[in-house]
Amino acid sequence: MKETGNILFSGVGGQGILLASEVTAYSLLGAGYDVKKSEVHGMAQRGGSVTAQLRFGKKVYSPLIEPGCADILMAFEMMEASRYAEYLHKDTKVIVNTQKILPPAVATGQMAYPDDVLANLRELGITVVEVDAFEIAKQVGEPKTANVVMVGAMSAFLPVDPKNYIQVIETRVKEQFRDVNLKAFEAGRNASK
């Protein structure tokens, strides 16, 4: 068992990042790890840049990831993969939803969307796993499950049996959304293999 692991979630308010970090946290808990999770919400719900930090290990003190110490970055939006670059190191796995959500300055035509963010990360030697989570979620039948598609994609990189995630989804997701979320998890897991 690795001593500690750090997962940084980044994206846009409303994408279901908190739920994704919640499912991940409970799955790690089920696998026997101590887990701490921290996030700041409020205004962030309203389309702003959002992060959640998750740390796991035998014993976790600080709820905050140190700069340069994120082992996995879960970027729910393409540009948000590079906003928190100071948290990454060269062995960080960046799992990125390639969906673009235009921030106000881009939507109003004042700035261009930076199209080179993933290439720049790869130039630093960082592993980038691209997942078209929004498209996969649509195919599964519910666009809102893009967050669980992302959890599925990440699950391939964590020391947790897939059964743990499935159990968490089964116990924590409302019955009417359970099947579609399980499908989303599987589809995400297959997408990053």
Next chain:
Amino acid sequence: MVTADDPEMHSSQNEQDNRNYALAAKVPMLEPSEPQEVKEFMRIAYELSEELDTPVMMRMTTRVSHVKGVVTPDERREGPVERKIEKVPSKLVMLPAMAKTRRVYVEERMIKCCEIAETAPYNRIERGDNSKGFITGGVSYLYVKEAFPEASVLKLGMCWPLPENLIREFAASVDTLYVVEELDPFIETQLKAMGIKCIGKEVIPNQGELNTDIVRRAIDPTATKELFAAPKLPNRPPNMCAGCPHRGIFFNLSRMNVFVSGDIGCYTLGFLPPLSAMDACVCMGASVSMAHGMQKALEGAHNKIVSVIGDSTFVHTGINGLINTVYNNSASTLIILDNRITAMTGQQPNPASGSNIKGEAANALDFVALCKAVGVKHVFEVNPHDVVNTRQVLKDAIELEEMSVVISKAPCVLLPEMKRKKKIPLFTVRENCVGCTSCIRLGCPAISWTSFKDADEAEARGYKRKQKGFSSINEDHCLGCGQCASLCKFNAITKREE
């Protein structure tokens, strides 16, 4: 009494250190570090409260409150308390005669509490290497444990009053003593008053939140590492939702020569571009009272003062400001953004919602009747989604020589009943769009702008050569509120057929 400080001001307008209140009020204060302790300390706080007959404060900070971690529950125990009224006027009627007796008790109580603090298990020494010793508490303890796992630590679970003997014993046992705490040098000042040599705010920042990295580098400046730099990216500030009724009000205010005194809620986002229609905002209810004060100070010079407040904030502390404004014969315009809910903090009902926190039906406060009852003669109601009509109503209200209130009535789009409603999104009729950007200036997240590279592209796409681009609506995001359609003079925005 639980109090939460927000070092770093993630969602606050100040960084006050609430430990100072415990000192000022002469009451004990506990400071947990993580979720398990929060639970344990709450029980200890109640026990202390009973034992010492005192209020007990608990200091939380952002990274204690907004953290999830593993908590082991105890077995539930029902308390022995019988529900009844006990009349104790000597304790509960604080007239001078009784207060003088209680004043003596307060000091006796603090002495007792100091004695408890000396041996309480939550004030503990974790013995390690004594070359460095740390006195710390709250979330800072976690950062110290990660940055210097080998060092000796005195963890203070109670930050007021302090266990002087325990502190002296610890200080004498270590070579260099550090005090690590977020915000004010609260513990440090007390140590220095005791004459104990320590290092604190000389190296530990007194602003913002701490973390492991900050603590490590403050004490060991050589512990630096190279980090990747984030590229320059377009900012992603929060924005009002697509279909948000507040937008219709702020769009109009942004086009009027008025001073907008704002308040606390989602609508504070009216400050951000492209609307940029808020000129002041401090705390809940201040919009109304600031506008009143400004109007008085500027009488005759500039009467266009508008205050904007949400329904729940108005109920919370806006009503008293309005009473005062009318009583003192002021003449500003108050806009109540009545979206029927406390939206920003997560959709809690309020006395204007028509339901209570349990979801049961409750009285819905009638704002028109309330405003008239406090003496406002001019009360208007508008539908903010009709942007053009709203502008006329606002103009009429602002021009009046007496106090006026405009109630903007449209529900929050995040309300469950609004989410369930069938959406009929709008779309842009490309051939009609002349690129005037009227709709773009609403700053709606469902509307975006596409620029043409040059005049040739505009022509090739069938537009006039001088047109710079066109706007389009993301139908996945659009809720069909119609604000953009009410602004478009070229019939370029319309509803899909049902």
